[in-house]
Structures are given as structure tokens and as C-alpha cells.
Amino acid sequence: MSKGKLFAIVTSLVLIMVAVLVLTGSVSLSAASSPFVVRMLDQCNPPTFNAAVGPGTCIGDGTITFNHFIATLTNSHTVGAWHFDPADGTVEEGTVLTLENRGGEAHTFTKVANFGGGFVAPLNALSGNPVPAPECATVAFGVLVPKPESPSNIFVEAGTTEMGPTAGSPILPSGATTRIPCCIHPWMRMEVTTK
Numbered sequence: 001m002s003k004g005k006l007f008a009i010v011t012s013l014v015l016i017m018v019a020v021l022v023l024t025g026s027v028s029l030s031a032a033s034s035p036f037v038v039r040m041l042d043q044c045n046p047p048t049f050n051a052a053v054g055p056g057t058c059i060g061d062g063t064i065t066f067n068h069f070i071a072t073l074t075n076s077h078t079v080g081a082w083h084f085d086p087a088d089g090t091v092e093e094g095t096v097l098t099l100e101n102r103g104g105e106a107h108t109f110t111k112v113a114n115f116g117g118g119f120v121a122p123l124n125a126l127s128g129n130p131v132p133a134p135e136c137a138t139v140a141f142g143v144l145v146p147k148p149e150s151p152s153n154i155f156v157e158a159g160t161t162e163m164g165p166t167a168g169s170p171i172l173p174s175g176a177t178t179r180i181p182c183c184i185h186p187w188m189r190m191e192v193t194t195k
């Protein structure tokens with residue numbers, strides 16, 4: 001083999017290796033840098049919510065007063081400003097969900113078998129979900145007791161971000177659609193499908 005041919009072969013091998021490194025590097029980089037972001041949103045108005053429910057219930061600069069919130073829930077059984085964004089999504093195995101609470105109140109990200117009520121009885125009643133989902137609450141002496149926090153029942157405080165489950169894990173099994181409500185505001189619902 002001539003020196004020229006050898007040089008050409010070595011050069012092309014090096015180029016292929018560089019290409020492979022760049023490709024695999026960029027693939028893992030894009031997978032790591034594009035988690036599936038779930039936003040938890042509301043528009044609670046701090047002065048009126050904190051006066052009605054208690055100090056620290058609501059922070060931020062939301063514009064929907066407590067009275068308007070209750071009136072809307074009574075009439076419509078839902079308040080649109082309290083929602084997950086997106087409300088549904090399809091994710092690849094290995095995708096890590098990021099839970100961003102951009103609202104002024106706490107919300108939960110809770111896996112349930114079936115949608116139902118949460119652990120706040122008045123909000124269950126007004127939203128037309130009288131029976132709590134067992135993954136949200138147990139009933140003890142007629143009182144709703146929230147289920148403790150766990151990897152499938154994640155409480156996200158206002159203005160904070162938490163790591164959620166990974167698609168393909170038992171919480172978000174592959175080839176299935178998983179139902180996820182907020183156990184405080186049971187009309188807040190989303191569905192995640194893992195490919």
C-alpha cells in the first residue's frame with residue numbers, strides 16, 4: 001500500500017470517528033437539554049386568597065380574587081386559569097419531566113388510576129368531584145387526609161421547580177397513558193403518554 005493511500009484511509013477513519021463523536025455528543029446533549037416541562041399555573045390574587053384561606057396560601061401577582069374564583073368554580077365546575085400546561089403530551093422513554101409551578105399557590109402532580117376529587121372537600125364539591133381519588137386522599141372520620149408525598153405524588157410549592165418522574169419508569173410506563181391531576185384543584189388534569 002502506498003503512503004498516499006494509507007494517509008487517505010487514516011484520514012477518513014479519523015473523520016468518521018470525529019463525526020460519530022459529534023453526532024453521539026449532540027444527541028445526548030439534546031436529550032439532556034430538552035426535558036419535558038410541565039407548568040402548573042394559576043392566577044390567585046394574594047390579598048383576597050390569604051384573607052379567605054390563610055396567610056401564605058398565595059404569593060405573586062395573580063389577578064383573580066377569591067370571590068371570583070369561587071363564583072367561577074360554582075358556575076362552571078372549573079377555573080381555567082388553574083391548569084397544567086400542556087394538558088397532555090407524548091414523551092420518549094428516558095425523558096425526565098420537570099415540574100414548574102409558575103402560579104401563586106401550591107399544586108400537586110399525582111398519578112391516579114382514575115380522575116376524581118382531591119383532598120380539599122369544598123373544592124371537590126364545587127368542581128363536581130365529590131369522591132376523592134384514593135391516590136390523593138383517604139377519608140378518616142369524615143375528614144379528608146392528604147396522601148403523603150412520594151415519587152408519584154409530588155407537591156410543588158408556588159414559584160418552585162421540582163424534578164418529576166422519568167418516562168418509561170413504573171410511574172410513567174411505556175406504551176401507556178398516565179392520568180395526573182392536582183390533588184388540591186381536581187379540575188387541573190393532564191395525561192402523559194410514554195411511547
Ligand SMILES: [Cu+2]
Pocket residue numbers: 082106107108182183184185188
Ligand atoms: Cu393545583
